[in-house]
Amino acid sequence: MTSRRCRNRVLAVVRAMVARGLVVGTTGNVSMRARDRVYITPTRLDYDAMTRRDVVAVELAGRPMRSRHGPSSELPLHLALYDRRPDVGGIVHTHSRAAVTWSMIASGLPPMTEDARYYRMGAVPVVPQTTPCAEPAALIAALGDGRAILLEGHGVVAVGEGPYEALWIACAVEHMAAVALSLRALRDGGGHCARRPAIVGTWCGLP
Numbered sequence: 309m310t311s312r313r314c315r316n317r318v319l320a321v322v323r324a325m326v327a328r329g330l331v332v333g334t335t336g337n338v339s340m341r342a343r344d345r346v347y348i349t350p351t352r353l354d355y356d357a358m359t360r361r362d363v364v365a366v367e368l369a370g371r372p373m374r375s376r377h378g379p380s381s382e383l384p385l386h387l388a389l390y391d392r393r394p395d396v397g398g399i400v401h402t403h404s405r406a407a408v409t410w411s412m413i414a415s416g417l418p419p420m421t422e423d424a425r426y427y428r429m430g431a432v433p434v435v436p437q438t439t440p441c442a443e444p445a446a447l448i449a450a451l452g453d454g455r456a457i458l459l460e461g462h463g464v465v466a467v468g469e470g471p472y473e474a475l476w477i478a479c480a481v482e483h484m485a486a487v488a489l490s491l492r493a494l495r496d497g498g499g500h501c502a503r504r505p506a507i508v509g510t511w512c513g514l515p
């Protein structure tokens with residue numbers, strides 16, 4: 309795939325991510341791997357103003373190529389993930405609302421919806437860390453061979469064969485978290501969860 313197509317693909321996923329309300333302002337980031345390069349969103353640039361030429365190309369070894377912007381500050385996590393997971397071709401990091409909320413009240417998200425099965429997701433662990441670029445090794449260990457992790461009070465890191473699949477995984481995590489929050493609200497409202505208490509208990513993070 310040409311450099312131009314890679315940049316266009318990253319930009320398209322960025323626009324889809326923004327359109328779905330999964331980030332706040334210039335937060336979050338998107339990258340894809342193509343051969344010996346990684347294409348990643350620049351740091352602190354307005355998504356609405358971003359063009360193909362603003363996407364930053366970096367060698368997999370970490371050396372930046374000529375670019376008009378610096379890469380996302382979370383580039384070290386992306387590079388470390390690509391190094392650890394040869395099956396990963398795209399990474400999306402979001403700050404979506406339900407996922408952030410759930411990450412602050414639970415230790416993980418069970419894979420109990422159809423979306424989780426469809427995307428072959430395991431449980432999504434919550435990592436008690438808010439700065440991914442500080443310690444990528446801890447996040448990579450928490451992800452293992454999985455497809456997403458929740459950063460406590462921060463957001464979602466999702467991986468896929470390419471950036472589009474990573475985006476759908478991030479969307480699935482947000483949906484699962486929203487369902488979990490709804491179930492917990494039902495439980496706290498009393499009575500309505502009696503039909504399937506075991507499942508609801510799991511969703512609500514109960515023992």
Ligand SMILES: [Zn+2]
Pocket residue numbers: 335336401402403462463
């Ligand atoms: Zn972030």
